[in-house]
Amino acid sequence: MPASPRPQLLLFDVNETLLDLSKLHQAVNQEFDSKFAFKQWFALLLQYSLVDTTTANYHDFGQLGDAALDMLAQALGQEARPAARKKELLRLITELPPHPDVVPGLTALREAGFRLVTLTNSPPATLQKQMQYAGLTNYFEQLRTIDSLKRYKPHPDTYLTTCRALGVAPADTMLVAAHGWDTAGAQLAGLQAAFVARPGQQTYPLAPTPTLTGPTLEDIARQLG
Structure with missing residues (x-):
């Protein structure tokens, strides 16, 4: 793992990152x-x-x-x-299933003691249905969306407001996402970021390099240890 503090809190994008579209x-x-x-x-x-x-x-x-x-x-x-x-x-x-690596990856991260929270652009009712259908609800401490803030990711307030609400400093928080615009937004707001390199997804060359990059969530979990 790069020379960054071990994150206390992991924020997860949902669409494409966790769920197969x-x-x-x-x-x-x-x-x-x-x-x-x-x-x-x-x-x-x-x-x-x-x-x-x-x-x-x-x-x-x-x-x-x-x-x-x-x-x-x-x-x-x-x-x-x-x-x-x-x-x-x-x-x-x-009505979307999780990617095959998601349940093993979330299980490993939870067992390693990380706090797991979603942060998605989907509205709350949609998120609840998504996570219930995919069988992922119980992996997460909270299911959070941007809806109450009424600003979409990658606006910095979406990440920083979530960190404040959960009592964790941005530098001790890591966003996990399969979108380069999302990891860019998190890092430019002062968070760490893990890029899950799903097929067809790219990082943004003009943004900081993600803290971690891996082809699957299981690989990200291994790197976090």
């Missing part, structure tokens, strides 16, 4: 008849979460996901989907 990925691609539709939709979702953060015009992630489906249809020259169909697609985000 393949089912949603396939459904969106099939709906819009494009192998790039999901990536385009997810990019719009993240882009407009930042628009809402910078303009102080908050909508929850479900509302943004719905709007992003409309924008995706428009970008692809297709008709907007009916509200019921969009709701059906978006419901899939609450």
